[in-house]
Amino acid sequence: MIRKPWRQLPSVLYALAIYGFIFLPVVVLVLFSFQDGRFPIPPLKGLSLRWYEAVWNDGRLMEALANSIAVAVGSSLTAVLLGFLSAYGLARFKLPAKGLQRALLTAPLTVSYLIIGMGLLITFNAVGIPKSLVAAGIGHVVINMPLCFAIIYSQMGDHQANIERAARDLGAREWQVITLVTAPMLWPALFASFFLSMTFSWDEFIISFLLTRFDVTLPVEIWSLLRSGLNPKTNAVGSVVFGISVVLVIVLELVVFRKGRRS
Amino acid sequence: MAATWKRKRIDLGPWAFVAPALLWTAAFFVAPFIVMAVVSLWERVGTDLIASWTFANYLKFFERGHFLQAMVNSLEVTAIVTVTSIVLAYPFAWIIAEKVPARWQRLALVLAILPFWTSYVVRSYSWLLVLANNGIINQALLGIGLVDEPLDLANSRTATVIGFVHFFVMLLTLTIYANLVQLSPNYRKAAADLGAGPLRTFWHVVLPLTLPGIMVGAFLTFVLCIGDYITPQVLGGNNELLMPQVIMLQIGRRADFPTASALAILLMIVVTIAYLGFARWIRLERA
Amino acid sequence: MTDLAVDVRNVTHRYDSFTALDGVSLTVPAGAYTVFLGPSGSGKTTLLSVIGGFLVPQSGEVLINSQDMTDVAPAKRPTTTVFQDYALFPHMTIGANVGFGLRMRGIGSKERSNRAHRMLELVGLGGAEDKKPHELSGGQRQRVALARALAVEPSVLLLDEPLGALDLKLRRQMQAELKAIQREVGTSFIHVTHDQEEAMAIGDTVVVMSQGRIEDMGTPERVYLQPATLFTAGFMGQSSFLKGKVLEKKGSVIDVDTPCGQLRLSAPEKRFEAGEAVVLSIRPEHFVVDRAGDDILPLGSATVEDLTFAGAHHLAVLKHAANDDFRPVAQMPQSGGALVGSTVTLGVRRGDVVVLKDQG
Numbered sequence: 001m002i003r004k005p006w007r008q009l010p011s012v013l014y015a016l017a018i019y020g021f022i023f024l025p026v027v028v029l030v031l032f033s034f035q036d037g038r039f040p041i042p043p044l045k046g047l048s049l050r051w052y053e054a055v056w057n058d059g060r061l062m063e064a065l066a067n068s069i070a071v072a073v074g075s076s077l078t079a080v081l082l083g084f085l086s087a088y089g090l091a092r093f094k095l096p097a098k099g100l101q102r103a104l105l106t107a108p109l110t111v112s113y114l115i116i117g118m119g120l121l122i123t124f125n126a127v128g129i130p131k132s133l134v135a136a137g138i139g140h141v142v143i144n145m146p147l148c149f150a151i152i153y154s155q156m157g158d159h160q161a162n163i164e165r166a167a168r169d170l171g172a173r174e175w176q177v178i179t180l181v182t183a184p185m186l187w188p189a190l191f192a193s194f195f196l197s198m199t200f201s202w203d204e205f206i207i208s209f210l211l212t213r214f215d216v217t218l219p220v221e222i223w224s225l226l227r228s229g230l231n232p233k234t235n236a237v238g239s240v241v242f243g244i245s246v247v248l249v250i251v252l253e254l255v256v257f258r259k260g261r262r263s
Numbered sequence: 264m265a266a267t268w269k270r271k272r273i274d275l276g277p278w279a280f281v282a283p284a285l286l287w288t289a290a291f292f293v294a295p296f297i298v299m300a301v302v303s304l305w306e307r308v309g310t311d312l313i314a315s316w317t318f319a320n321y322l323k324f325f326e327r328g329h330f331l332q333a334m335v336n337s338l339e340v341t342a343i344v345t346v347t348s349i350v351l352a353y354p355f356a357w358i359i360a361e362k363v364p365a366r367w368q369r370l371a372l373v374l375a376i377l378p379f380w381t382s383y384v385v386r387s388y389s390w391l392l393v394l395a396n397n398g399i400i401n402q403a404l405l406g407i408g409l410v411d412e413p414l415d416l417a418n419s420r421t422a423t424v425i426g427f428v429h430f431f432v433m434l435l436t437l438t439i440y441a442n443l444v445q446l447s448p449n450y451r452k453a454a455a456d457l458g459a460g461p462l463r464t465f466w467h468v469v470l471p472l473t474l475p476g477i478m479v480g481a482f483l484t485f486v487l488c489i490g491d492y493i494t495p496q497v498l499g500g501n502n503e504l505l506m507p508q509v510i511m512l513q514i515g516r517r518a519d520f521p522t523a524s525a526l527a528i529l530l531m532i533v534v535t536i537a538y539l540g541f542a543r544w545i546r547l548e549r550a
Numbered sequence: 551m552t553d554l555a556v557d558v559r560n561v562t563h564r565y566d567s568f569t570a571l572d573g574v575s576l577t578v579p580a581g582a583y584t585v586f587l588g589p590s591g592s593g594k595t596t597l598l599s600v601i602g603g604f605l606v607p608q609s610g611e612v613l614i615n616s617q618d619m620t621d622v623a624p625a626k627r628p629t630t631t632v633f634q635d636y637a638l639f640p641h642m643t644i645g646a647n648v649g650f651g652l653r654m655r656g657i658g659s660k661e662r663s664n665r666a667h668r669m670l671e672l673v674g675l676g677g678a679e680d681k682k683p684h685e686l687s688g689g690q691r692q693r694v695a696l697a698r699a700l701a702v703e704p705s706v707l708l709l710d711e712p713l714g715a716l717d718l719k720l721r722r723q724m725q726a727e728l729k730a731i732q733r734e735v736g737t738s739f740i741h742v743t744h745d746q747e748e749a750m751a752i753g754d755t756v757v758v759m760s761q762g763r764i765e766d767m768g769t770p771e772r773v774y775l776q777p778a779t780l781f782t783a784g785f786m787g788q789s790s791f792l793k794g795k796v797l798e799k800k801g802s803v804i805d806v807d808t809p810c811g812q813l814r815l816s817a818p819e820k821r822f823e824a825g826e827a828v829v830l831s832i833r834p835e836h837f838v839v840d841r842a843g844d845d846i847l848p849l850g851s852a853t854v855e856d857l858t859f860a861g862a863h864h865l866a867v868l869k870h871a872a873n874d875d876f877r878p879v880a881q882m883p884q885s886g887g888a889l890v891g892s893t894v895t896l897g898v899r900r901g902d903v904v905v906l907k908d909q910g
Contacts (some may be wrong), residue, residue: 011358018355021431025389026378028399032392040392042402081283089280105284108292109537112490114507115527119295122302122520141289145284159635165604166637169624170651170702175278184641203383206492210514212523219384226388226497230395238385245380253373 001151026242033235040232051236062222063235068202071133071217075140076197080190082141083148088182091156092164102153106146117207118141124211139207144197151196155189195252199245277515303524312520315515320525330509330526334533337506340420340495341488344427345481352435353477358437360443372421372440376433387497390426391417394498418500426494431487435480443469475548482541486534554616555580555706555738556601561610563596570596571607572762578740578755580705583732585753586742589785593762594611594742595710599806601740602631602757615705627653630699631708634715638683644670644694645679651702669697672731689720696728700735709741713748721745746786750774758782780906783831790837790878792830793908795810796822804905806830809873810849817905834865836902837880839887839894846897852878854888868896 034038036048055061085106090098108116120139129135159184167181183190205219212220218241225234303320303337306313324330359371381389393399394416401413416422450472454464492507499505506526513523556578563571570593578584586594587862599605599760600612603624612620619627630651638647648666649659657665663679673693683691712728713721717883727750732739743749749756750770756885758766758773758781766773766782780791794808804822806813808830815830822828838846852868855877863881866888870876880896888894 008362011362014354015362018351018432021377022378025386025393025429026381028392029381029385029389039397041395041397042399044460053409082287085280085535086284089277093277093280095281101281101285104288104293106596108288110486110534111292111531112486112507112534114490114492115299115531116292116295118510118514118523118527119299121514122524123295123298138291140393141287145287149284159637160636162633162637163639165624166631166633166698167639167650169602169629169699171605171625172650173625173654176654178315181639184341185639187641199380203385219382222382222384222388226384230392233383234388235392238382238388241382241385242380243384245382246377249380256596 007051012166029235030239030242033239035232035235038232040230040235051232052240054233055236055240058233060162061218061221061225062201064216064218067133067215068218071140071208072198072201073135075201076194078137079141079144079148079197080152080194083145083193084152084183084186085188087149087153087156091153092161103203105149108142109146109150109166113143113204113206121210131211133212133215133217135211136208136217140197140201140204141173141212143204143207144200147196147200148193151193152186152189155186160185191255192252195248199248202248273431299524302520303528305521307519307521310518320521321529323522324526324529329504333504333506333509334529336420336503337489337530338533340423340427340505341485342487343424344431345484347424347428348431348435348484349477349481352432352480353439355432356436356439356443360440368444372437375436379430379433384493384497386430387426387494390422390429390498394422394425417498418502420499420503422498422500423495423505426498427488427491431484432495434487435477435484438476438480438483439473442473446472475545478541478548484516485537489530489534497525553580554578555582555614556618557613558597558601559611559613561576561597561600561607562614563600563605563607569762569805570881571593571600571610574610574762574764575768576707578738580738581736582754583729583739583752584747584757585742586740586757586759587744587746587749587753587786588759588765589744591761592758594744594759596762597759598631598708598710598740598742601706602629603627604631628705629708630702630704631710632692632699632712633697634711636683636695638691638694638698640683642682643679643684644675644681644686647683647694648679648698648701650698655702665701666697669701670694672700672734673697674727685839688716690725692716692724696731700731700737704737706738706740709739711744712743713745715745722751725891728752750786756786758785760785776904777831777906780829780831780909783904783906788834789831790834790880792832792875792878794828794830796824796826796828799824806905809876810870813847813903814900815847815903815905816900822905822907828909829906829908831904831906832878832898832902834879834881836898837878838897838899839880839882841897842895843897845900847900847903849896849898851893851895853893854890857882857887857890868894870896889892 028040030139031044033051034047034049035044036046036050076212084102089095095101115163117139120135120142124131163185164177164181167177172180203219204217205223208217208220218237222234222237222241225231225237228234272439302312304316304318306315306317344348355375359368359375363371378386391398394419395401396413396415398417399412400416404410405413446469450468451464454468459467490507492511495505496508496511499508507530510523510526510530513519513526554577556576558574558576561571561645562569562573570592574593574597574861586597588594596605600607601614603619603622603626606621610620611618614628615706624631639650642650645663645666648669649662652662652665653659666679667676670678673696675690675693675697678690678694681692686694692715696709696712705746709728713724716724725748728739728741741752753770755767756770756773757764760781765785766778773782774786776791777786783789783791792808792810794806794813797805797812799805799822802816804815804817806815806828842848849870851871853871854866855869856867858865858867863884864887866880867880868878868880870878871893878896882888
């Protein structure tokens with residue numbers, strides 16, 4: 001098909017250079033997590049799993065990992081639930097000032113996490129709410145709910161409204177319409193927004209940093225690990241986080257997009 | 264008309280769906296913002312916060328050189344990052360969309376954004392590994408004898424920019440690719456049919472049609488970059504500070520919430536101005 | 551008197567400044583196939599929504615089976631709707647789709663699947679229970695939507711442009727099937743369409759609507775051959791219009807002065823006064839070309855301006871010799887007819903001319 005292969009050479013070289021740039025830090029990170037020595041820098045003195053063992057035995061890190069999962073799941077469930085309900089309300093009913101309501105619900109998307117976190121910190125301080133994982137979770141709902149709302153709202157078109165109308169016409173009550181028709185019909189959108197929220201919450205640093213103290217999330221714990229300088233243990237925990245994220249992405253790809261493509 | 268009113272049902276039902284999200288946003292987004300705006304007008308005397316109405320904290324920004332300098336640094340770094348990332352990402356996205364066979368495109372794209380999913384904190388740390396004095400690049404350069412002494416790559420503005428560009432090249436590749444593939448191939452066919460060569464087709468047809476997508480990506484880059492704390496904090500060293508770092512210093516070291524709030528609001532104003540400019544451009548483009 | 555399935559009384563509904571229904575009253579007999587026909591914006595779909603309960607009109611009443619249903623929710627009415635986009639539940643099997651209404655009525659799963667199966671057989675889709683909607687073609691989805699709506703045994707079935715998304719051939723085939731299914735189940739069907747051929751082929755009664763009002767209502771034959779208004783004559787099939795003025799009235803015979811001469815016409819039902827402005831409406835197939843006779847009214851001569859081949863015949867656009875504004879469309883033979891540019895003499899059978907009031 002391609003008649004003159006050498007003419008493609010610049011493209012190939014360019015693509016390889018960019019892939020190299022993109023993958024360089026990840027490869028170094030993962031490679032030196034197996035370093036059989038005290039520093040994650042060349043030369044590679046041999047392969048070992050000792051730093052993974054160190055991570056496994058580090059109670060604080062493992063606790064932070066559990067905290068991160070709890071905050072991610074809890075805040076994502078809340079964000080999806082609130083996002084879904086508000087999208088349904090705004091898409092299906094006559095309400096005053098709909099444009100204003102939509103703007104308000106999506107406004108947090110345009111404000112940086114630092115400012116959202118700071119506002120919550122000052123407010124919680126003033127009201128007397130102590131720093132905690134719950135406080136961080138509240139912040140994560142604030143940043144993720146607009147996204148869930150936007151994704152789910154975009155999937156509630158006239159066609160979907162007609163399908164709900166048909167269910168009502170056939171005798172379904174409002175709660176039956178939501179549980180038997182709307183939610184199952186929007187399952188891919190609900191799933192996608194849940195997973196997106198999960199990954200954002202899982203990776204979020206600044207809000208958790210500002211709003212937690214004794215029990216912290218994994219990114220905050222890794223941050224304090226950074227103070228010890230270059231350390232293969234940081235490489236190991238970074239590789240673990242990368243691995244978990246990639247698995248999440250693959251699950252999302254398989255469950256949502258494969259399904260979406262079929263119908 | 265009487266019949267009209269008789270049948271108008273007053274229904275609180277719909278509010279039950281919208282209220283939780285609205286209340287959440289009001290309580291944890293709008294209220295904190297108002298609190299922050301009020302606190303920015305307070306004074307900090309010694310270690311106490313005194314409720315007052317003064318613009319002193321805002322004036323401080325213009326009076327003290329290092330605050331203003333931080334804003335200038337932030338704008339410079341963000342501008343360099345945005346331009347560099349677009350220049351690097353556009354050809355890359357174009358190669359994936361045009362040169363890679365259709366069945367491999369999805370894989371090529373997933374690979375191109377895979378490191379996206381390394382933890383945000385860890386990503387900056389990884390660049391520190393790469394750029395450190397005894398890191399892989401310096402050792403390689405020393406090894407082949409290109410330099411005699413290790414280069415000071417880490418802890419500099421260059422390192423910050425590299426860390427940012429790495430992230431935004433991935434993000435922009437995704438958005439630009441999405442733009443390129445939704446372009447109907449008929450535009451290109453029509454241009455070719457009318458006698459335009461590949462280069463002129465690209466310049467006169469493809470580029471203008473993908474410009475709105477590029478601008479959306481550029482705006483996203485601007486917003487995310489200017490508000491980021493981790494990357495400059497890990498990679499930038501102590502020579503210069505960016506706005507988020509200065510804000511965090513007020514909170515962390517000095518618990519000076521009024522100054523931090525004032526600086527945060529100033530940063531938001533800058534982003535808002537950028538947004539208004541962007542929105543205006545988009546409107547003009549559509550008209 | 552037959553039972554009334556639907557009785558709409560003086561219904562008016564406005565959207566902002568647009569009047570969708572303007573004092574509409576009509577009755578639909580039980581067990582019949584009724585078609586609402588009109589261009590978009592004529593109010594036909596609004597009227598269907600009012601009957602189905604998706605819209606509460608601002609004034610007027612809707613009675614279904616002689617009970618006031620104006621304010622009653624769709625679910626509580628003895629009506630079900632087949633939606634234009636079918637609105638099948640995408641996440642449910644075909645069987646579950648058809649059984650949904652029965653499930654909402656608390657009917658057990660065994661009975662449900664039996665009845666779903668019977669309904670699917672009725673629409674020619676027996677054995678498709680376990681498929682998902684996206685596995686079916688457009689025509690098959692249409693049948694599932696029909697089976698789903700009929701499964702709850704409504705007394706009135708509402709169909710909102712049900713064939714709009716199908717291609718022409720499938721459309722004509724589904725028309726015949728819809729009519730057959732209606733005969734079999736005996737339910738009253740109300741069907742909305744903008745396709746006048748579909749309306750004529752399928753309806754026992756055709757209700758022609760325009761600008762929120764009912765223009766005409768009757769059997770397809772009556773509405774086509776004796777349209778009540780100018781709008782109906784123009785919308786149901788093709789018609790040529792000739793303006794005139796009533797000179798004299800003698801019993802059921804009137805003399806009309808037209809640019810094509812003075813014509814003596816029969817106008818049995820309608821009362822026209824001398825001096826009244828009227829419009830004569832003539833169908834293309836009612837023109838008689840180059841022939842004379844006792845029952846044929848001569849209309850003078852005309853030139854053939856354009857000829858279009860329509861399969862079974864030609865359609866000619868003519869220009870009247872004495873009146874440039876009168877450009878009738880007449881049917882011409884399949885072969886051996888006049889050529890473009892030739893002059894012909896035009897006539898029409900006296901009984902085929904429809905006399906209508908000139909509404910301006």
